[in-house]
Amino acid sequence: ETGVTQTPRHLVMGMTNKKSLKCEQHLGHNAMYWYKQSAKKPLELMFVYSLEERVENNSVPSRFSPECPNSSHLFLHLHTLQPEDSALYLCASSQDVGLGRHFGPGTRLLVL
C-alpha cells in the first residue's frame, strides 16, 4: 500500500452506535489530520497530530474522539452521532506542518 489509506470507505450507523474510522499513512510523515467535508462548505479541520501528540482540536464535539497510537496510524472514534454529522471524513498527512497535505480517499459516513 502506498500513500494514505482509510477504512472503511463507506459507513452507515445509527445514532446510538459506536464505530471507528481508521487511517494509515505509508509516507513516513510526522503529522496527521482529520478533516470533515460537508456539501457546500469548505473543508473543516477537526484534529491535528504532530509527532503523535494532539496539537489542535478545532472545537469538535466530544462525540468525536481521535487516537494516534503511532506516527503511521490515526483513528476517529465515533459515538452517539447526529444526522448532521453525515459527511465525508478525510484523513491527511504531511511532513512538517505548514506544507501540502496528502489526503486519503475518505470515509463516507451516513448517520441515520
Add this chain to the structure above:
Amino acid sequence: AQSVTQLGSHVSVSEGALVLLRCNYSSSVPPYLFWYVQYPNQGLQLLLKYTSAATLVKGINDFEAEFKKSETSFHLTKPSAHMSDAAEYFCAVSDREGGSNYKLTFGKGTLLTVNP
C-alpha cells in the same frame, strides 16, 4: 487571519477550451499556496504548490498556476480541457512563518464541468 476566495462555484468549459479557475487569498505573511483536485468519490489530490520559488508553477496533467503578489491571486489554468478534468478544484493557503504554524485554509471549491 488567512482566507481564500474562489470565484465561481461552478465553471463549465468545452473540451479543448482554456480552463481558468480563480483564486484570491489574503495572508499577513508570504504564503504557501496550493491547488487540489477531487474526483468523484475520492479524496483530494495535490495538483501543484507554490513555495516561494518560481512564480509560475507547473503541476500534473498540464495544469499550471501563477502567483501574483500584487493581485493576491493564484489562478489555475490549463490550455486545453479534457473530459477527464471534470472534478472539483480547491485552492488553499498556508502561512509560511511560525514554527508551529500548520493552518491550511481551503476555499469552498470550484466544480469544473467539461462539455463534449
